[in-house]
Every structure is written in structure tokens, then in C-alpha cells.
Amino acid sequence: MNMAEISTVTDLDHVATLCDAMDADMFPNWNSHPQYGNFSRALYGAINAESGAYQPADFVICDGDAAVLFATASSDGKTVSALGLPLVLAPHRELGKKRLKKVFAAAFGKLNDLGRETGAKSALICGGADGLTIADHACIDQLATPHCQINAVATVSDGPQAIHKNLRSSYRSLINWGREQLTMTHINATNPDRQAFDSYPAFHAEIAGGSKRPEAYWEVFWNEITSGQGELSLGYLADGSLASGTIVIDTGDTAYYTSGVYDRSKFEKPLGHFPLFDAMVRAGERGIRDFDIGEIFPAGSASEKEVQIGFFKKGFTTEFKLRTIWTYNLNSE
DSSP states (O other): OOOOOEEEEOOHHHHHHHHHTOOGGGOTTTTSSTTTSHHHHHHHHHHHHHHOOSEEOOEEEEETTEEEEEEOOEEOSSEEEBTTBOBOEEEOTTOOHHHHHHHHHHHHHHHHHHHHHHOOOEEEEEOOSSSOOHHHHHHHHTTOEEEEEEEEEEEOTTOHHHHHHTSOHHHHHHHHHHHHHOEEEEESSSOOOHHHHHHHHHHHHHHHOSSOOOHHHHHHHHHHHHTTSEEEEEEEOTTSOEEEEEEEEEETTEEEEEEEEEOTTSOSSOSSHHHHHHHHHHHHHTTOOEEEEEEEOOTTSSOHHHHHHHHHHHTTOSEEEEEEEEEEEOOOO
């Protein structure tokens, strides 16, 4: 790529136009995982559109007329992030080392500008989960502080028997029991059953509790699922009542266990094991390699409930992936 003048595009309409024109193959970090890619940008954007908690500040670094780094950024007045998630700095894959340094210098310069403009004191930046990425090295150069996120991951490309073999032994009887109790319906691109899908938000609110999500939030899930980027699995009891719901979102060869709700009042035994196993098997059948069951929280780092959910997830896991999350102290002087 020829040397040209480095500039920063901050007009949100212009940024959106550049994003729409992006050659995704040239920016592999931009949408490498559902948790930090296009799906989460849309999902958290829907939440923020209602709450207004974050001031959008997306930007693109350009080399002449060519976009060479994309960043979804926002500020809540304390931290620059991607609407609460670690922000992704996604550079063009064909930049040389010297140009990369200049491009990342411009990106970190913009983050510092956001600190001065919004009062934010730090930026939260997403690193890689398979070794250090270009963005990780840039964070090291900027003396950012690392901490580790642990995700439980299962290989699902080797078929149902291999998945079953790798389960925690106590889960196998629970999966067999759950299979006998539940009749599964799957909403996806080939079965875009809107009525069945619309039963899930109310079920989620009833069982999981918490604040009700806006319609736009659930519309993001619907759009992903019906475009072939995931699946909603609903489990019904013999009397026709809904007892379980599981949403998995796909990006590339990775599936992400995004939402799961199980009515534990129906039985003394837990219902969640079979629906999750079923979702893993189906993900493997549609070409997924890695099934990311989600983050694992060490004892003392989160609520007791979150720690226990992590223990549940570990029983399905074949490996753990460590992603570095960086805290960059902004120079707001």
C-alpha cells in the first residue's frame, strides 16, 4: 500500500458509509467473533438507542483515500469502549510494520481526543484469543494494562459422539433425561417461524427476570437467525408448555452461546443440559468448528451465580481460550 497522508474520519455518516463499503476479507479482526463483531455492535446499538448511556464516537483511520483501520467507539464519560464492550481496533491486513505504527498512533491519538472531549479516563480495548494480534502489540507499545478473559470452548466439528465423549460424566444421564422430556423446535433461515420466535422474549423475561429488552434488541436476533447466522432452539414439554430456549449466533467457524433460559420449576432435575448439547450438535452439523459457551469467572471476580454458571459451562468444554482485554489510560491533558 502506497504511503499517503494519515487522517481520521469521525463524521458518523461518513464512517457508516466506509463500513458499508468495507472488504471484510481485508479487515479480519472486524468480525472475527460474535461477541465482538457485527452481531454485538448491532445488539448493543439497539440497547443504547433506548438508554442513551453512551455517546457514539466511531472512527476510521484513512491512508489517503483508503480506509486502513476501523473502530467502533463510544464514551459514557468515564470509559471509551464499544458501547460497554471492549472496542475492536481492526487494521487492514496488508499494512507494513512502519505504516501500522503510524496508523495505530493515529488511532490511539483519537482515543486520547475522546478522553479530552468526553472526560473519559481510560479506553477498554479487545485483544486476541489465539495469541497476540497486531492490536495486542499496539497496546503493548502504548503501555496499556492487560487482563485476561477466560472463555469455555468446545470443538463441535467432530460429530455428536465426540461431543458427548468430552462431556463431564455426570452430564450424560441429564442429557438423556432431558431428551426424553423435551420436544425441540428450531427457528432458523429454513424455518423462520416468527410466531415461535416471538414467544421467546416473554419467556426470557418471565424466567430470567431483569429489565425488559426493547423490541429492536430482539429484532437483531431475528435478523441474524433468519439470515443463516444462528438458531433459536425452543424446548416444549408433553403438555405443550415452553420450558427451554437457547440462542446461538454464528460468525465464520465460531458459534456463540448467546442466550439460554430454562424453567427450573418444572422438575427437580436441571433442564439446561440437553438443549445446550442439542445446540452444540446442530452447530457442528452446519459447519461450525468452535462452540464458545461463554466467559468463565474465577471465584471472587463476579457474583456467586455467575461463578456457578461458569462451572456449568466447563462441563461441556474441550478447551479454554484466553483473550487479552487492555485498559489504556487516556492522556486527557
